[in-house]
Amino acid sequence: MPERAALMAVLILERPMCLDCMETKTGMDRHETEAYLQRIRTVLHLRRSHGDRCRMCGTVGTVYWLMQPA
Numbered sequence: 001m002p003e004r005a006a007l008m009a010v011l012i013l014e015r016p017m018c019l020d021c022m023e024t025k026t027g028m029d030r031h032e033t034e035a036y037l038q039r040i041r042t043v044l045h046l047r048r049s050h051g052d053r054c055r056m057c058g059t060v061g062t063v064y065w066l067m068q069p070a
């Protein structure tokens with residue numbers, strides 16, 4: 001997994017986060033962020049909710065996170 005995809009995976013491990021915060025943390029734009037999420041989804045169980053609170057900024061909306069592999 002490329003370095004930035006790994007960084008994103010660590011950021012959202014068991015911590016729901018919105019796309020805005022992922023962009024801020026990784027320095028990527030929206031297109032890159034979504035592309036990396038797609039890549040992460042191919043190897044890890046990516047969870048998404050449309051009505052949860054981002055653990056970084058507190059905004060309620062669409063957030064993504066990963067569950068720790070069992």
Ligand SMILES: [Zn+2]
Pocket residue numbers: 017018019020021022054055056057058059
């Ligand atoms: Zn956020």
